[in-house]
Amino acid sequence: MRIEHVPVFYPPPHNATISRMAQLLGIDYGKKRVGIALSDDAQKIALPHVILENDPTLFPRIIDIIRKRDIEGIVVGESRDLRGVPNPLMKEISSFAQELGEKARLPVHFEPEFLTSREARTMRVGTGPVDASAAAIILQSFIDKKENKGL
Secondary structure, rough: OOOOOOOOOOOOOOOOOOOOHHHHHEEEEEEOOOEEEEEEOOOOOEEEEEEOOHHHHHHHHHHHHHOOOEEEEEEEEEEOOOOEEOOOOOHHHHHHHHHHHHOOOOOEEEEEOHHHHHHHHHHHHOOOOOOOHHHHHHHHHHHHHHHHHHH
């Protein structure tokens, strides 16, 4: 049996926007709770991670997750209505995302979150909040689009 070796180049090319050896963090932002999801290191799969209370400890707790993991990008759900118009919550989400990006010193990407909480509810086992699962759906959508674009 012949084994072929595939060369791996480090550091990544200067035009690389997101590498393949670090995780992405997904966020489903809500007024009461914020769902957090993480990708695997290969950025192929998004998994629910934790639900945080939207209180004054929110930023430090997210920054702690970012620092403990090898996070290189943040994906925040973009809230719009059925017509594609930003929901009233979107202004708050935009402010949150901007502040988080500045505090974490990481790029923040928006991904449409059309009915992700409803989708998460249909997929859950048991009862309870689905915010982290909704964050995983948002993050997986971003990952899938990124894969299709070859980024």
